[in-house]
Amino acid sequence: MAKILIVEDEKTLNEAYRVVLEKDGHNVISAFDGEEALELFKKEKPNLVLLDIRMPKIDGIEFLKRLDSLREYPDVSVIVFSNLDNQKEIDEAFESGATRYILKAWSSPKELSKVVSETLDSKKEK
Amino acid sequence: MPIIKDTLHSPISPSLLAKLPENAFQTICDLLPVVVGVYNINTGKYIYINKAIRTMLGYEPEQYLEGGIPFVASIVHPHDRPLLKLQSDQFLKNANTISSNHTGDEPVMSVEYRIKNSKGRYIWLHTERSVFRRRKGKVEYVLNVTFDITKHKKLENKFFQSATKAETAERFVLAHKAAKVGTFEWIPSSDTFIWSSELAELYGINKAPISTSYQEWLNIIHKDHRKIVEEEMKSTVKNSQPTYAEFKILKADGSYRWMLGRGELIKGSGKQPDRFIGANVDITDRKEIEERFRSSEQRYRAFIKNSSEGIWRMELEKPIPINSSVQQQIKHLYKYAYMAEANNAMAKMYDFKNVKDLIGLRWGDLWVGDDPMNINFLKSFIKSGYNLTNAESHELDLNGKDKYFLNNFFGIIEGDKLLRFWGTQQDITDQHYASEALKKSEERLTLALDASRLGIWEYDIVNNKLEWSLRLRKLFGLKPDEEITYEKYLSRIYPKDLPKLLENISASLKTGRGYQIEHRAIHPDGSIHWLLGQGRTLMIDGKPVRMIGTSINIDVRKKAEQLRVKMASLRAERKELIEINRTKDEFIALTSHQLRTPATGVKQYLGLLLENYTDPLTKGQKIFIEKAYENNERQLRIVDDLLHIARLDLDKVNLRKVESDLFEIVEDTIASLKGEFNKHKLKIDIKSTEKPFIANFDGEQLRMAIENILENAANYTREGKKVSVTLNKTKSGRTKIIVKDQGVGIAEKDFPKLFQKFSRISNPLSEGTNGTGLGLYYAKKIIELHGGSIIVNSKLNSGSTFTISLPK
Numbered sequence: 054m055a056k057i058l059i060v061e062d063e064k065t066l067n068e069a070y071r072v073v074l075e076k077d078g079h080n081v082i083s084a085f086d087g088e089e090a091l092e093l094f095k096k097e098k099p100n101l102v103l104l105d106i107r108m109p110k111i112d113g114i115e116f117l118k119r120l121d122s123l124r125e126y127p128d129v130s131v132i133v134f135s136n137l138d139n140q141k142e143i144d145e146a147f148e149s150g151a152t153r154y155i156l157k158a159w160s161s162p163k164e165l166s167k168v169v170s171e172t173l174d175s176k177k178e179k
Numbered sequence: 180m181p182i183i184k185d186t187l188h189s190p191i192s193p194s195l196l197a198k199l200p201e202n203a204f205q206t207i208c209d210l211l212p213v214v215v216g217v218y219n220i221n222t223g224k225y226i227y228i229n230k231a232i233r234t235m236l237g238y239e240p241e242q243y244l245e246g247g248i249p250f251v252a253s254i255v256h257p258h259d260r261p262l263l264k265l266q267s268d269q270f271l272k273n274a275n276t277i278s279s280n281h282t283g284d285e286p287v288m289s290v291e292y293r294i295k296n297s298k299g300r301y302i303w304l305h306t307e308r309s310v311f312r313r314r315k316g317k318v319e320y321v322l323n324v325t326f327d328i329t330k331h332k333k334l335e336n337k338f339f340q341s342a343t344k345a346e347t348a349e350r351f352v353l354a355h356k357a358a359k360v361g362t363f364e365w366i367p368s369s370d371t372f373i374w375s376s377e378l379a380e381l382y383g384i385n386k387a388p389i390s391t392s393y394q395e396w397l398n399i400i401h402k403d404h405r406k407i408v409e410e411e412m413k414s415t416v417k418n419s420q421p422t423y424a425e426f427k428i429l430k431a432d433g434s435y436r437w438m439l440g441r442g443e444l445i446k447g448s449g450k451q452p453d454r455f456i457g458a459n460v461d462i463t464d465r466k467e468i469e470e471r472f473r474s475s476e477q478r479y480r481a482f483i484k485n486s487s488e489g490i491w492r493m494e495l496e497k498p499i500p501i502n503s504s505v506q507q508q509i510k511h512l513y514k515y516a517y518m519a520e521a522n523n524a525m526a527k528m529y530d531f532k533n534v535k536d537l538i539g540l541r542w543g544d545l546w547v548g549d550d551p552m553n554i555n556f557l558k559s560f561i562k563s564g565y566n567l568t569n570a571e572s573h574e575l576d577l578n579g580k581d582k583y584f585l586n587n588f589f590g591i592i593e594g595d596k597l598l599r600f601w602g603t604q605q606d607i608t609d610q611h612y613a614s615e616a617l618k619k620s621e622e623r624l625t626l627a628l629d630a631s632r633l634g635i636w637e638y639d640i641v642n643n644k645l646e647w648s649l650r651l652r653k654l655f656g657l658k659p660d661e662e663i664t665y666e667k668y669l670s671r672i673y674p675k676d677l678p679k680l681l682e683n684i685s686a687s688l689k690t691g692r693g694y695q696i697e698h699r700a701i702h703p704d705g706s707i708h709w710l711l712g713q714g715r716t717l718m719i720d721g722k723p724v725r726m727i728g729t730s731i732n733i734d735v736r737k738k739a740e741q742l743r744v745k746m747a748s749l750r751a752e753r754k755e756l757i758e759i760n761r762t763k764d765e766f767i768a769l770t771s772h773q774l775r776t777p778a779t780g781v782k783q784y785l786g787l788l789l790e791n792y793t794d795p796l797t798k799g800q801k802i803f804i805e806k807a808y809e810n811n812e813r814q815l816r817i818v819d820d821l822l823h824i825a826r827l828d829l830d831k832v833n834l835r836k837v838e839s840d841l842f843e844i845v846e847d848t849i850a851s852l853k854g855e856f857n858k859h860k861l862k863i864d865i866k867s868t869e870k871p872f873i874a875n876f877d878g879e880q881l882r883m884a885i886e887n888i889l890e891n892a893a894n895y896t897r898e899g900k901k902v903s904v905t906l907n908k909t910k911s912g913r914t915k916i917i918v919k920d921q922g923v924g925i926a927e928k929d930f931p932k933l934f935q936k937f938s939r940i941s942n943p944l945s946e947g948t949n950g951t952g953l954g955l956y957y958a959k960k961i962i963e964l965h966g967g968s969i970i971v972n973s974k975l976n977s978g979s980t981f982t983i984s985l986p987k
Binding site: 063065066069070072073076136137138139157158159161162163 | 787793826
């Protein structure tokens with residue numbers, strides 16, 4: 054049971070993720086671009102962010118940088134959920150504070166659910 | 180009976196003597212101050228000698244009695260021996276010839292000679308000799324009476340000497356007169372200076388002053404030398420050391436003469452005062468010669484110093500043996516030769532401020548050692564016998580600037596050694612460079628002329644005469660003697676180029692300006708050639724009088740031009756193609772990426788359906804949706820592959836080679852494909868020569884490559900068969916990965932297509948494959964990026980073997 058912020062500009066995908074996470078009992082908030090994401094993050098203070106990279110206005114990396122790489126949010130996990138698979142982007146994501154990097158195209162709903170609960174559990178353990 | 184001369188004054192009566200007993204005779208003899216001796220001619224032995232021998236010569240009578248004639252001969256002065264013997268023999272011979280009817284006095288011989296006394300001193304002796312015969316006839320005894328005449332001789336000599344001295348003195352004076360020597364005597368105590376007439380003559384004084392004061396003489400000496408002479412003479416008077424001085428005097432006739440003065444102090448004894456005896460010799464001539472020599476030497480030195488030619492002398496620390504090899508001599512020169520003397524010109528030539536800086540420099544400091552010009556120079560010098568003229572050398576000046584000199588070298592040889600050498604040199608650096616430059620420009624000109632192959636023509640406008648050179652005719656393909664007219668010329672011009680040419684020609688005729696135009700000419704055989712034509716018009720009073728010009732074949736140049744143009748266009752084309760290809764790859768990358776998004780969307784919703792996130796599905800619905808899901812997965816895989824390959828082709832892939840365990844990677848890959856293999860009911864195993872298998876590679880990329888190859892193997896192998904992977908290392912350290920399958924095999928003709936993009940070789944296996952057709956292309960690319968290679972070996976129906984080879 055956690056508050057999860059889904060940041061994804063593709064409406065259908067955003068919806069699909071919501072279905073999966075709500076079924077798991079989480080509280081889901083959606084943002085459709087980087088700017089909205091920042092606003093909602095500061096307002097709602099989620100436990101986990103499901104973050105897409107390629108977005109209008111501010112992209113995923115910029116979102117993380119604006120949150121100062123989450124230095125002030127040690128309890129928040131960020132799972133980068135993207136179709137970009139070049140090393141440069143991956144490295145940058147982690148440097149900017151991402152916890153995990155998952156390729157969208159390779160995750161089924163079951164896999165998404167698994168990744169989210171794993172991440173939340175590991176944070177709880179810390 | 181012999182008459183005894185000299186000291187004894189009264190003669191002795193013979194008869195009385197004869198009656199005296201022997202010992203009385205002996206006693207008388209012993210009293211005599213002269214030596215009396217008797218010896219037997221036959222035995223050569225003395226039978227009697229008196230005691231006077233002791234006082235006269237210091238010998239004992241026994242020495243004479245025992246030694247005899249030989250003894251006497253040995254003590255006679257060697258110089259006197261011959262004469263004495265001669266006289267003695269002659270005397271005896273004489274005495275024997277008058278033997279038979281001899282009644283009167285016996286013959287007497289007088290001889291003077293020297294004898295060494297017992298102390299080794301020679302004593303002059305005078306001997307009177309006579310003979311005594313026992314029986315009438317041959318001489319049996321010789322009687323000697325000997326006087327000591329040493330003192331007498333001394334007096335004699337003295338007399339003789341003084342006579343010679345006077346002679347010598349006169350000769351001396353005469354000689355001196357001839358040698359212009361004048362003597363004087365100076366008595367310091369009385370300040371008297373006594374002149375000899377010769378001295379007066381020397382000084383040009385007619386009336387010989389007998390004596391003057393010392394100062395009066397001094398005043399005649401040139402003032403520059405007076406003081407020195409005075410001091411010299413004073414010092415002699417003081418310490419008796421002889422004087423020697425050269426000084427100038429003012430002769431009475433007004434001329435200056437050089438004198439050499441010598442003098443000695445004779446110490447006075449008793450009443451006699453000290454006297455300074457001196458002599459002057461006129462050395463003007465000698466001085467003049469010296470002066471002339473010195474001035475000529477000075478002139479000579481000045482000449483050398485100021486000569487514009489470099490003059491120098493080099494010494495050798497160690498003389499060079501002239502018999503050693505040329506190589507050794509050159510080495511020796513470089514080691515031991517140094518500059519001992521040089522003039523100003525030399526300093527200038529080497530850019531030294533001071534000649535002194537040149538002195539001591541060694542050969543190697545000035546000469547460029549390995550310049551062949553210099554080596555040949557030295558060889559010539561040595562081979563010529565150390566005499567070389569007008570030879571060029573290459574040297575370096577103080578600043579390292581190259582200089583060229585024209586040299587004369589002269590070696591000084593003594594015995595078998597070269598001691599030193601001197602020479603002259605002229606700076607010909609400018610000429611050298613000028614001649615080099617000239618040579619170069621000459622070369623260029625020759626080349627230009629050779630290459631130009633200009634054809635020349637001349638058109639006499641006034642008389643309408645056109646003249647063409649042989650070469651020009653060749654350029655137009657005309658025969659050497661063919662007639663040429665302006666019209667004919669124009670007819671040979673390529674029609675397309677004619678208008679422009681005519682334009683140029685008419686312009687030139689109007690204004691006289693020159694033209695230059697590239698045009699084609701047609702040869703009689705129809706071949707076309709490119710020419711560069713030039714022309715100029717000579718105008719007189721504004722009217723064209725004559726035209727002259729040249730033509731040259733530029734076919735080669737034109738061809739080269741055309742080639743260049745073609746090359747440039749080809750390059751541009753290529754660039755364009757590369758660009759297009761690149762664009763295509765980028766397009767693929769972009770599109771593939773774009774495709775991912777909707778494909779992902781499909782995957783999610785199909786997944787949601789399948790994973791019961793909404794109403795449950797019927798059995799039939801599930802099957803259909805599963806099929807859709809599968810295809811969507813395939814779609815995604817193709818997109819992935821396209822993206823990978825696009826990246827490879829765009830060279831966006833950078834391998835991250837790390838030393839890792841290849842065995843682990845392969846094991847992992849196999850594990851991830853387990854599902855796939857199980858579906859096809861295939862066995863797969865892995866063998867390795869070493870565990871861990873350490874190699875240098877990009878794990879991620881190589882994993883994908885191996886995955887593709889294994890997938891390929893799986894897709895083409897029937898159920899129940901085996902795929903085996905073997906890892907080993909070659910001797911040279913290369914990694915080998917061998918993937919062997921028992922599949923359907925590949926026909927040899929299909930080998931080339933195997934690794935190409937999207938190529939599909941017909942698969943007899945009924946089941947369609949999930950492959951994208953990009954797997955092997957990708958695998959090959961990755962392996963090749965690693966610097967490795969992949970080859971396939973296969974036979975239809977017996978399976979295939981893929982061998983990957985990776986560098987260390």
